[in-house]
Every structure is written in structure tokens, then in C-alpha cells.
Amino acid sequence: MGRYEIVVTESNADCEIPIILRGRWFSWEKRNVITEMDVNSMSLRGYCVDIKDDYHQNYTIIFGQNRCYTCVKFLIRTMNILDKIEKTCMNIAEGDEVSIERVCKNIEQDNSLTTLFLENYTPVNCRSSIEGMFNFAYQNRFKFTGECKHPDALIKSCQAPGSQFLINNQKFNITYKACEGMKETFDGVVEYVCLGDWIVGKNHYFAVANTKESRLDEKYRCFLKNRDDDLYLGVSITAECNTLKTVEKSPERLRITPVKSEVVQPGCRLPQNFTGAWINTANIDADVVINETHIIETSYPDEGRYRRTIYICQEQRDTRVMFARLTVEGCQKDFICFDFVPRHHNIIRYRKGLPVIIDDYSTVCSWVQFKNRIKWNYNLFLSKHPVPVRCPVAGKFNFTQRAEVPFETR
Numbered sequence: 491m492g493r494y495e496i497v498v499t500e501s502n503a504d505c506e507i508p509i510i511l512r513g514r515w516f517s518w519e520k521r522n523v524i525t526e527m528d529v530n531s532m533s534l535r536g537y538c539v540d541i542k543d544d545y546h547q548n549y550t551i552i553f554g555q556n557r558c559y560t561c562v563k564f565l566i567r568t569m570n571i572l573d574k575i576e577k578t579c580m581n582i583a584e585g586d587e588v589s590i591e592r593v594c595k596n597i598e599q600d601n602s603l604t605t606l607f608l609e610n611y612t613p614v615n616c617r618s619s620i621e622g623m624f625n626f627a628y629q630n631r632f633k634f635t636g637e638c639k640h641p642d643a644l645i646k647s648c649q650a651p652g653s654q655f656l657i658n659n660q661k662f663n664i665t666y667k668a669c670e671g672m673k674e675t676f677d678g679v680v681e682y683v684c685l686g687d688w689i690v691g692k693n694h695y696f697a698v699a700n701t702k703e704s705r706l707d708e709k710y711r712c713f714l715k716n717r718d719d720d721l722y723l724g725v726s727i728t729a730e731c732n733t734l735k736t737v738e739k740s741p742e743r744l745r746i747t748p749v750k751s752e753v754v755q756p757g758c759r760l761p762q763n764f765t766g767a768w769i770n771t772a773n774i775d776a777d778v779v780i781n782e783t784h785i786i787e788t789s790y791p792d793e794g795r796y797r798r799t800i801y802i803c804q805e806q807r808d809t810r811v812m813f814a815r816l817t818v819e820g821c822q823k824d825f826i827c828f829d830f831v832p833r834h835h836n837i838i839r840y841r842k843g844l845p846v847i848i849d850d851y852s853t854v855c856s857w858v859q860f861k862n863r864i865k866w867n868y869n870l871f872l873s874k875h876p877v878p879v880r881c882p883v884a885g886k887f888n889f890t891q892r893a894e895v896p897f898e899t900r
Contacts, residue, residue, distance in 0.1 A: 505538035506530060508549060511564055515572065515606040516706045518729040525606060535560050542590045552593050557581060561594035565603070568614070568686025571697045572606040573731070605731040607685070607710040611699060613660035616684040619696035620647045620662060620713070620723075622819035624746040628666070631741055632727065633674035640667035645746060648821035660684055661701065682711070692717045695731055714740060719794055721746055748798065750820045756783035758803040758811065763833050772869035780871075785813070801826070810855040815845060827855035836873035841866075 507527055515525040526533040536555025543549055550563045558579040565573040577597050582588055623646050627639035647662030661683045668675040680700060687696035694715040703709040712731035714724035724740025726733050734740050759782045768778040776789035785801040801813035804825070811828050827843035843859035853859075861867070891897060 505541050505551075507532070507538055507541075507551070508543075508546075510566060510569065511549065511572070514609045516609055516710065516729065517574075517604050517606045518707055519604055522707055524609075532562070535562065539588055540590055540593075542594075550590055550594055550597070552588060552590065554588070555579075557584065559588055559593050561590075561597055563594070563597055567688045567695070568697065570608045570611040570614070570685040571688075571731075572608075573603045574606060575601045575603060577601060603732045605697075605712065605729070607697065607699070607729060609706075611683075611685055613657060613683040613699075614686050615649075615659050616647050616662050617649060617659070619684045619687040619698075620645070620715075621649070621821070622647060623749050623751045623821055625749050626664075626723075626744045626746045628742060628744045630674065630727070634672050636672065637745070638667075638669035638672050638675045640669055643667040644749075645744070646751075648751065648819075657683070685710075689717075693734075693736075694720075695734065697731065718792060721795065748818065748820050750800065750816045752816075752823065754802045754814045754816065754823060756803050758806045759783060760785075760803055760811070761830075761833070764830075764838060767874035768838065768871040769874055770869070770871055777874070778871055801828075804849075805851045807851065807855070812851050812854045814849075825849055825854045827859055829860065831868065835879050836876040838871040839868040840871065841868055 506529055512527050512529065515527070517523045517525065524533070531537045532551075532553050535553035536558075537553065539552040539554040539559065541549060541551045546566070548563060548565050550561065553560045553562065558581050560579045561577045563575040565575075567573055575597055577594065580593055582593075623644065625641065626643050626645055627637045628643070629637045642665065644665045645662065646665075650658040661681055664680045664682070666676055666678050666680070668677050681702060682698035683701055685697040685699055687694065689695070694717055696713050696715075698711050698713065700709050700711070707729055710729040712726040712734055714731075714734040714737055716722070716737050719737070722737045723744040723746060724734045724737040725742040725744065727741040737743060760780060762782075764780045765782065766780060768780060770776040770778050770787060770789075773787065774789050774791065776787050778788075779786045783803045786798065787801070788796050788798045790796050797818045799818055800816040802816070803811060804814050805812045809829050809831070811830065813826055813828060814823050815826050816823050824845045824847050826845045829841040829843070831839040841860055843855065846854055846859070848854065
């Protein structure tokens with residue numbers, strides 16, 4: 491044991507630190523702190539005395555050194571990120587019981603979280619953390635007042651399908667732009683690699699490492715999204731995640747707006763009587779605007795949130811029209827086929843095929859891209875500003891209902 495003087499009993503002699511906790515970790519605790527853990531010890535805390543495993547998600551460990559016992563609870567966030575809660579060292583006399591129940595009592599009530607970043611990290615795919623292309627306005631509560639909005643300030647986190655270089659899908663760029671009259675704003679591009687993401691309640695956290703930064707306290711950062719309002723991002727200005735309680739009160743806040751990464755030229759025109767504002771009953775009553783060449787569909791999955799998809803007419807044969815689709819994320823385009831029925835009064839009926847990446851009409855609009863005859867259902871665009879038409883049934887009638895649950899009058 492060397493310099494460690496701990497009571498080792500039969501029950502704790504086999505105390506072994508899990509592989510996912512082992513390694514060299516960095517944390518910011520009002521100063522730079524390096525923590526190293528191997529199979530049975532933690533630097534500055536001593537040897538593993540007892541361990542409690544909560545479904546391989548959390549580990550509560552007692553470390554002993556010179557008869558002083560420290561309880562540390564580790565929360566596994568990702569393969570590169572840990573949160574720890576730590577109690578102050580407890581002196582226990584020789585022969586007294588050393589147990590999780592005694593040393594770790596009330597550990598979660600008395601202490602705050604500290605984030606640990608694995609120095610020899612393994613980048614992960616960014617898609618679950620942030621995906622898309624966004625223009626953003628930013629504010630930093632510790633540097634300047636107000637919000638800096640610039641049309642060229644961009645976040646780009648796009649997948650590169652089929653890339654032979656895996657790192658292409660494991661990093662994203664933030665391009666900051668200075669605003670006139672705001673002294674602490676700046677021009678610069680920051681490249682981050684993704685270290686993984688996790689969810690606590692409605693808060694969606696993800697951690698990153700700056701690929702161009704060598705100073706450890708400046709290298710690691712945390713981001714926060716709220717699943718009810720994902721048009722704002724909170725950003726830490728230190729290597730800590732515990733400073734991000736809410737997006738609104740984050741040290742740095744980004745207000746993001748989805749943008750499309752490319753411009754696609756139309757190759758055909760839609761029927762003139764399609765032009766106007768519509769409601770798509772098949773997509774949460776999404777707002778649809780149709781002009782000669784484009785269909786712009788905006789859905790609202792929740793209050794204050796929206797998703798916008800743009801379809802550009804590329805080629806038309808008979809009732810089928812091939813569109814280029816700029817997806818919600820704005821990163822790439824694919825192609826999809828609509829099979830339209832001619833407009834009838836205030837209704838357009840359509841069927842939609844499967845999206846494919848190939849720009850070829852015979853492939854995109856092949857009948858096999860549509861559901862088979864048994865599921866041959868048409869969806870509806872209903873006019874947002876309908877024009878009344880003569881009712882096909884006129885008169886006054888009595889009727890009898892036969893059903894398990896009859897309609898009731900108001």
C-alpha cells in the first residue's frame with residue numbers, strides 16, 4: 491500500500507474502479523485540476539475502499555488515505571464526460587466501520603456537480619448534439635450588454651455522407667462576427683469536436699473540445715439546449731457544465747435561426763391554380779405556401795418552435811413531380827416525388843414518395859417509391875382562405891344513428 495494507510499477488509503480488498511472511470515481527467519475547480527484514476531486508486535484521494543454500482547450509470551466510491559475517507563459519486567454522462575459529487579474527507583478511527591451508508595450520507599444534498607473531461611478523448615458523431623446550419627445572434631453577460639446579430643455569423647454542423655474521414659461527422663464550426671459599436675464582439679472561427687450529449691429533465695447538454703486550443707481551461711466547453719425551445723443555445727465560458735442551469739441565464743447565449751446551405755434552381759413549374767396559402771392536414775396542420783416553382787412547408791411541433799422544409803420543382807411528367815428537398819436542418823438536399831390530383835375547389839390531393847439522394851426522375855418517381863395499392867391514401871392540402879362553393883346536398887332531413895358512440899349535439 492505504500493503511503494496509504496487504510497483498513498482493508500475482505501469485503502473491500504477487491505474494490506476495483508470501472509474501466510470507464512479510468513484515465514486522466516481535467517476539471518476546472520477555480521483552478522486547473524488533473525485527476526488520474528487507475529484500477530484501484532484516485533490521485534490525491536487514495537485507494538478504493540468500497541464501491542456501489544447503480545446500473546452502470548452512477549458509481550459511488552469511498553477512497554481512503556491516512557485513515558481519512560472521501561466519498562465521491564461519479565455520474566457517467568458520456569464516454570468522455572463525468573460529473574462528480576464529492577464530500578469532504580471523514581476521519582474514522584481504526585476498527586470502526588467504513589461503509590457507503592456512513593461516509594456518503596446526504597452526498598447529493600450537500601454538494602454541487604463538477605465536470606470532468608477526459609484528456610485522451612474519443613470524438614463522437616455530432617448529430618445527436620447539434621445538426622444543421624444556423625445563423626445566430628449572441629450575447630455574453632460578462633463582456634458586453636445587448637445582442638450582437640450579424641448576417642454572416644453561422645453555426646455549421648453537417649454530416650458528410652460516405653466520407654472516408656470519420657472526423658468530418660464529429661466536428662462543427664462556429665463563425666463569430668463583430669458588431670459595429672460593440673467593443674467585445676469579435677471576428678473568428680472556432681472548430682469544436684463533439685464529446686457526447688446527455689439529457690437531464692428537459693435540458694439537453696453536450697460537451698465539446700476546441701481543436702485549435704492547447705490550454706486545457708480554454709479547450710473544453712459545454713452547451714445547453716432546452717427541448718421545449720431549441721432555438722436558443724446556452725454556452726459555458728469555462729470548462730464547466732454546472733454553470734448552465736437554464737438557457738436564459740447562461741453566461742453566453744446564442745439565438746439561432748435555421749438557414750439552408752445551398753440554393754437550388756427550379757427546373758419546372760407547378761400548375762397555376764396551386765399558387766396560394768394552404769394547410770397540410772398530414773403534418774400537424776402545417777402552413778404551406780406554394781408559388782410557381784416552390785412549396786414551402788412550415789410545421790409547428792410546439793409553441794414557439796417551427797420546422798421549415800422547402801421543395802423546389804425539378805421535373806414533371808403526367809401527375810408526378812420530382813422535387814429537390816432542402817431539409818429542416820439545412821445541411822443537404824435530397825429528392826422526393828409528389829403525385830398530385832388536379833385541384834378541386836379548395837382541396838389539393840397528393841401522395842408523397844420516399845426521399846432518395848439520387849437526382850434521377852426515373853428513380854425518384856418510380857411507382858415503387860409510393861406505398862402499395864392497399865395503403866393508397868391521398869393526403870390533403872386545404873386552402874387557408876377557402877372560397878365557398880355550392881353544397882352538393884340541399885334540404886332538411888331526419889336521420890338515425892347506428893354506432894357504438896353516436897354523435898352528440900352541442
